[in-house]
Amino acid sequence: MENNQNSNPTADATAKKVLYTGKTHTTGGRDGSSKSSDGRLDISLSSPGSNGAGTNPEQLFAAGWSACFIGAIGLAAAKNKITLPADLAVDTEVDLCLTDGAYSLQARLNVSLPGLSPEIARLLTDAAHQTCPYSKATRGNINVEINLV
Numbered sequence: 001m002e003n004n005q006n007s008n009p010t011a012d013a014t015a016k017k018v019l020y021t022g023k024t025h026t027t028g029g030r031d032g033s034s035k036s037s038d039g040r041l042d043i044s045l046s047s048p049g050s051n052g053a054g055t056n057p058e059q060l061f062a063a064g065w066s067a068c069f070i071g072a073i074g075l076a077a078a079k080n081k082i083t084l085p086a087d088l089a090v091d092t093e094v095d096l097c098l099t100d101g102a103y104s105l106q107a108r109l110n111v112s113l114p115g116l117s118p119e120i121a122r123l124l125t126d127a128a129h130q131t132c133p134y135s136k137a138t139r140g141n142i143n144v145e146i147n148l149v
Contacts, residue, residue: 030056048096058105062092065134069109072135076127085115091149106143113148121148 023037030047033054046052069090077084091110096103109129113121125146129135138144 058094058096061105061134062094062107065094065107065109065132066090066092068134069111069128069132072128072132073111073113073124075131076124079127080123082116082120082124085113088113104142105138107138108145108147110147110149118148 024034024041025037026032026034026045028045030045031050031052031054033042033044035042044052044054046054046056048056048058069092070088073088073090074084076082089112091112093108093110095106097106098104109125111121111125113124116124125148129144129146135144
């Protein structure tokens with residue numbers, strides 16, 4: 001049962017064009033497994049800090065956000081006619097927090113743009129943070145730091 005008021009993502013086709021829908025089937029929660037509808041993702045899950053062999057939602061979120069953020073940096077660089085370094089990297093840290101019995105997330109994106117000036121690197125990361133869908137989804141919802149390293 002979905003709690004989404006609009007469970008049909010294409011119902012608002014005039015406002016947005018759906019480019020891709022990632023679909024997974026997950027069982028067992030944090031100590032279960034998840035598989036994508038196309039079979040390309042098939043992973044075991046385990047709670048953070050446990051001895052389980054699987055990954056956890058925070059790592060998956062960090063990996064997805066990093067990849068998306070690099071894509072957004074690439075778009076900003078192309079728009080500004082800036083050549084990106086081949087060793088561009090984003091190390092994303094997603095913290096699972098507990099405050100007064102309530103769980104929350106916070107994150108740090110540590111961006112490495114070797115060879116670019118700090119001003120150009122900041123221009124690109126600021127633009128990426130405005131356009132990356134993960135950044136948009138978290139804006140105003142969790143504490144996020146964008147660090148140049």
